[in-house]
Every structure is written in structure tokens, then in C-alpha cells.
Amino acid sequence: MDWLLDPLNYEFMRQALMAGVLMGILCPIVGTYLLVQRMALLGDVVAHAVLPGLAIANFLNIPLIIGAFISGMFGTFVTGWIRSQSKIKVDVAMAITFSSFFSLGIVLFTSLGSRLDLEDLLFGDILSIAPADVWEIGLVMLAVLVGVKVFYKELLFFTFDPLGAEAIGLPVTAMNVGLMAAITLTIVASIKAVGFILVVALMVSPAAAAYLLTKELHWMMGVGAGLGVLSCLTGMYISYYVNTPSGPAISLTLFACFLLALLFSPSQGILTRRRGQSKA
Known part of the structure; x- marks a missing residue:
């Protein structure tokens, strides 16, 4: 048990592990x-x-x-505006917005003489996270979870059938704005800890693994959150004992979870599917 308890002797590790648990729950639920x-x-x-x-x-x-x-919400607005005002598909609109805003950010960081470390923003530094940052992530997580709980049925309908949701009178515009706000808040709260790159992995990889393992949205959220927490904790312990950066260790653990689900999912796994075909 010493190997499990030893990292907890350090305040920075306790804060980092707590932030990892919160982000491991929050990001996959939004990513779903x-x-x-x-x-x-x-x-x-x-x-x-x-x-x-x-x-x-x-x-x-x-x-x-x-x-x-504000900037994140404006980015989603620009993506939607390009999509609605032209024949350009959503993936192209997102690629244009992605590259343009990122380039603008680099220009502003250089011209305005920002004191922020661009490398920390890209890759994060979860080991330097402060208690105030942990509280911020916790409050965002609480707000998102309450919103998902209260509007679960409406969001479920909107997610799978937006045209049907609009037809029965659901406020689809407000729901879309609320969902984009939840995504933006999740990313903003998590960037200092894990950076731009890892926050996307935390949102997508556990949700994708859960998608292969489950069939219902609420199970997908629960399994995704569980895998997110497991990956964050495992990655943190690996980084502690192997002396590697925490962010990449968490990201590789996330990929390992997804790969296991891809190979061994009971219904969609590559290996299990082949075994079922050979028996047939």
C-alpha cells in the first residue's frame, strides 16, 4: 500500500489528483x-x-x-454562422475557425506582450494547480451536472433528433447555446491543469470508449466518467513513479482505455467480433 499512499504525502499531488478526479468526471459527460x-x-x-x-x-x-x-462562445458562433450562411460543411467550418482563432491568439500573445506561458496553455501543468483552480473546476462540474440532470430528457431528444425537438416546440436554439456554454466552461476550467491538447482527449477518448461499451446515453456518461477518473489517476501515478510529464501520461492512459474497448467490447470489439464470426 505504500506505493499508493506515498504520493499523497505531497500537497501538490493531492491537489493534482483531486483536479484529475473532477475533470475525469466533467469532461467525458460533456464530451458524450x-x-x-x-x-x-x-x-x-x-x-x-x-x-x-x-x-x-x-x-x-x-x-x-x-x-x-467570451472568446470560446464567439468561436462556436462563427462556426455556426459559416455553416448556416454557405454550402460549407460543418467539419470545414470548424477547421477554418480552429486555425483562424489559434493564429489570432498567437498574434495577440506576441503583440500584447502577454505574461502567460503559451507552452503551459498548450500542454498544461496539473502539478502546479492551486486550490482555487480545483474549486473552479468543482463549481463548473456541479453546474454542468445539475443542468444535465434537470434537462436530461430534453437534451436527449435534442441530441438525437434536433428537427423533431424543434417540431414539438422545444427551445432548440437556447438548448444549443446552453450546451455550447457547458462545453466552453468545461474547457476554460480545465485548460490550466491539462492544456488545450489534453482537455480534448479527456472529452473525447473516454466518451468514445464508453460508446463502444454501452448502448444508452446515461450509461455512456457514467462509464465515460469512470474511465476518465481511472485514466487521470493512473496517469498521475505513472508520471510520479516513472518521472514523466503528467499530461502525456494521462493522455496515453486514455488511449489505452479506448484501445481496450475497441478490441474487447462485447458487442463492437474487433477481437470479440471476429471470435463471434468464427463460431458462426
């Missing part, structure tokens, strides 16, 4: 909606769209979360 709507790339778009907002907020000396949230 992106995956089911086949818009997983939108998480990457929002993650990079917040960069100009961070640079401007830092320059104006206002809370970073405000600038990042």
Missing part, C-alpha cells in the same frame, strides 16, 4: 454530447478559440475565465 452529435472536433475548436480571449483578458487585467469564455 459532442460524440453523439458527431461534432467531437468542436471541442478542439473551442479549446483553441479561447486563446485570443486569454490574451486580451491578461492584457486588460481582468479574470481570464471571462475573456476565455
